[in-house]
Amino acid sequence: MGLNLSNKAVVLLSGGLDSSTTLAVAIKEGFECHALTINYKQRHHAELEAARKVAAKMGVADHKLIDLDLRAFGGSALTSEEAVPKSRSQASMACEIPATYVPARNTVFLSIALAWAESLNAFDIFLGVNAVDYSGYPDCRPDFIRSFESLANLATKAGVEKTGKFKIHVPLIVMSKKEIIKLGDSLGLDFSLTHTCYDPKKSGKSCGLCDACILRLEGFREAGIADPIPYERVGL
Amino acid sequence: MGLNLSNKAVVLLSGGLDSSTTLAVAIKEGFECHALTINYKQRHHAELEAARKVAAKMGVADHKLIDLDLRAFGGSALTSEEAVPKSRSQASMACEIPATYVPARNTVFLSIALAWAESLNAFDIFLGVNAVDYSGYPDCRPDFIRSFESLANLATKAGVEKTGKFKIHVPLIVMSKKEIIKLGDSLGLDFSLTHTCYDPKKSGKSCGLCDACILRLEGFREAGIADPIPYERVGL
Numbered sequence: 001m002g003l004n005l006s007n008k009a010v011v012l013l014s015g016g017l018d019s020s021t022t023l024a025v026a027i028k029e030g031f032e033c034h035a036l037t038i039n040y041k042q043r044h045h046a047e048l049e050a051a052r053k054v055a056a057k058m059g060v061a062d063h064k065l066i067d068l069d070l071r072a073f074g075g076s077a078l079t080s081e082e083a084v085p086k087s088r089s090q091a092s093m094a095c096e097i098p099a100t101y102v103p104a105r106n107t108v109f110l111s112i113a114l115a116w117a118e119s120l121n122a123f124d125i126f127l128g129v130n131a132v133d134y135s136g137y138p139d140c141r142p143d144f145i146r147s148f149e150s151l152a153n154l155a156t157k158a159g160v161e162k163t164g165k166f167k168i169h170v171p172l173i174v175m176s177k178k179e180i181i182k183l184g185d186s187l188g189l190d191f192s193l194t195h196t197c198y199d200p201k202k203s204g205k206s207c208g209l210c211d212a213c214i215l216r217l218e219g220f221r222e223a224g225i226a227d228p229i230p231y232e233r234v235g236l
Numbered sequence: 237m238g239l240n241l242s243n244k245a246v247v248l249l250s251g252g253l254d255s256s257t258t259l260a261v262a263i264k265e266g267f268e269c270h271a272l273t274i275n276y277k278q279r280h281h282a283e284l285e286a287a288r289k290v291a292a293k294m295g296v297a298d299h300k301l302i303d304l305d306l307r308a309f310g311g312s313a314l315t316s317e318e319a320v321p322k323s324r325s326q327a328s329m330a331c332e333i334p335a336t337y338v339p340a341r342n343t344v345f346l347s348i349a350l351a352w353a354e355s356l357n358a359f360d361i362f363l364g365v366n367a368v369d370y371s372g373y374p375d376c377r378p379d380f381i382r383s384f385e386s387l388a389n390l391a392t393k394a395g396v397e398k399t400g401k402f403k404i405h406v407p408l409i410v411m412s413k414k415e416i417i418k419l420g421d422s423l424g425l426d427f428s429l430t431h432t433c434y435d436p437k438k439s440g441k442s443c444g445l446c447d448a449c450i451l452r453l454e455g456f457r458e459a460g461i462a463d464p465i466p467y468e469r470v471g472l
Contacts, residue, residue: 068304068348073355103354104347107391111340111347112304118339119309138396147387154383155343160374 006164008032008122010113013063015050017216018128018172020194021180023058024187025171026126034120035063036113040070040102046204050195057190066112070102086199086209106139110148110168118156123164125152130172130180145170177219185225192228201232208233242400244268244358246349249299251286253452254364254408256430257420259294261407262362264423270356271299272349276306276338282440286431293426302348306338322435322445342375346384346404354392359400361388366408366416381406413455421461428464437468444469 009031013019026033037051048065055063106129113125129140138144145168152166153159159166172180184191196216197206206213208231217234220227245267249255262269273287284301291299342365349361365376374380381404388402389395395402408416420427432452433442442449444467453470456463 064308066305066308069302070351072300072302073352101393102351103393104351104388104391107387108344108347108351111344115306115338115340115344116309138393139391141390144387144390147383147390151343151380151383151387152340154377154380155340155375157337157339157374 006120006122006124008034008061008117008120009124009126009169010034010036010117010120010122011060011126012109012113012128013037013051013055014128015047015052015054015193015195016128016212017177017184017191017194017196017219018130018180019051020054020058020128020189021184021187022126022128022169022171023054023060024184024189026124026169027058027060028187031124031126033058033060033126034116034122035060036116037063037065038109038112039065039067040105040108041067042102046195046197046200050193053193054190057193064116068108068112070105070108073103086207087214101137104139106137106144107148110152114152114156114166117166118158121158121163123158123166124169125166126169126171128172129170130175130177132174132176140173142170142173145173176222177215178222181219181223181225185223191225194229196229203232205230205232207231242356242358242360244270244297244353244356245360245362245405246270246272246353246356246358247296247362248345248349248364249273249287249291250364251283251288251290251429251431252364252448253413253420253427253430253432253455254366254416255287256290256294256364256425257416257423258362258364258405258407259290259296260420260423260425262360262405263294263296267360267362269294269296269362270352270358271296272352273299273301274345274348275301275303276341276344277303278306278338282431282433282436286429289429290426293429300352304344304348306341306344309339322443323450337373340375342373342380343384346388350388350392350402353402354394357394357399359394359402360405361402362405362407364408365406366413367410368412376409378406378409381409412458413451414458417455417459417461421459427461430465432465439468441466441468443467 011023013035035055149168196212198210199207247259249271271291385404432448434446434448435443
């Protein structure tokens with residue numbers, strides 16, 4: 001845990017595979033975890049219920065759900081009525097910034113996590129970003145994370161008074177989806193509680209065709225582990 | 237307006253003296269202003285009404301009010317039931333980080349402004365911070381602002397694709413309250429619409445004794461301009 005005296009951490013938890021695995025890593029590293037879920041009025045509200053279940057099952061110290069209506073600004077398929085892209089190849093996903101990019105989302109999420117961390121006297125923040133599968137998202141890159149870390153140490157009372165040094169932990173940043181799934185599996189994560197789909201069906205099933213479903217399904221297949229969640233179609 | 241092709245700007249507007257003057261500066265500089273008010277469940281809800289009036293009077297292109305409950309995290313007299321300090325000298329205010337500091341507030345505000353700016357294809361963000369009177373707030377310092385500017389250019393699709401360069405404008409950062417009031421006056425700002433007090437009374441009057449009232453009253457006195465808002469007591 002480095003130089004910081006506190007063993008508290010704020011963990012951003014969407015209820016998806018990556019953030020749930022990140023929470024499992026933080027717990028394994030001995031942190032007292034304060035899970036933070038931000039309801040930005042994303043289309044896939046099922047994530048919030050998944051976050052609740054994952055947090056409860058994994059025994060976090062606290063779980064806060066914060067509302068912030070990013071729909072008010074538009075600009076993303078995840079927060080508007082714009083269609084979610086379907087059945088795209090991974091090569092196509094890798095070449096462009098996807099329509100599901102939410103402007104400045106990780107900056108907003110990390111800022112809110114920083115506000116809570118400072119209130120808790122915590123200096124460790126965990127974020128499940130990944131620069132491999134989501135290389136098209138600017139706010140998933142290591143340069144962005146390091147820049148936010150510098151900012152955090154200038155932006156806060158704790159940073160100015162040097163009572164600790166903020167660290168943004170991104171344990172999954174260079175992992176493939178296959179590696180993330182294997183890691184989650186090794187830490188005992190219950191994958192049946194997690195939610196991934198950008199376009200879930202009323203039945204509760206995942207669509208199986210959006211970018212997120214395709215990456216998840218492919219990851220489980222490569223890891224040789226069965227994905228326990230139900231899909232409407234499997235588009236691979 | 238530098239290299240950016242857009243003349244749109246997002247202006248953080250609390251409804252106080254500084255942010256209202258900042259909006260007047262942005263309008264004077266020729267920006268099409270999109271005012272952003274964040275309701276972080278601050279104790280002084282009267283600010284929100286002031287922001288509405290200022291935005292309407294000054295003819296902004298758009299005004300959005302976004303809710304974000306920072307009370308959920310605690311850690312500040314502005315968002316809790318903790319008492320607001322009263323009748324302090326300016327020397328005492330300058331020597332410490334005040335109880336009214338809200339953890340990571342400006343980081344959160346700028347992040348949300350960045351999300352809106354990116355959605356609008358705007359690259360200019362105005363923030364009415366001041367490093368003179370509020371030298372105790374870490375997130376009012378020039379180093380923090382420059383750090384956020386770097387972050388913004390790493391954090392966004394627009395930054396990655398280099399369609400523009402984000403600039404955080406802080407026109408008041410080295411001004412005294414007296415200078416800010418003189419500037420607002422020269423730009424025709426209607427001070428009667430602004431709200432400053434941390435602890436307003438049910439009558440609608442400002443308390444006259446909190447740090448914010450003391451700085452405002454002293455600023456008007458030094459500027460030789462009459463403050464048009466009503467006070468319950470004047471503690472100077």
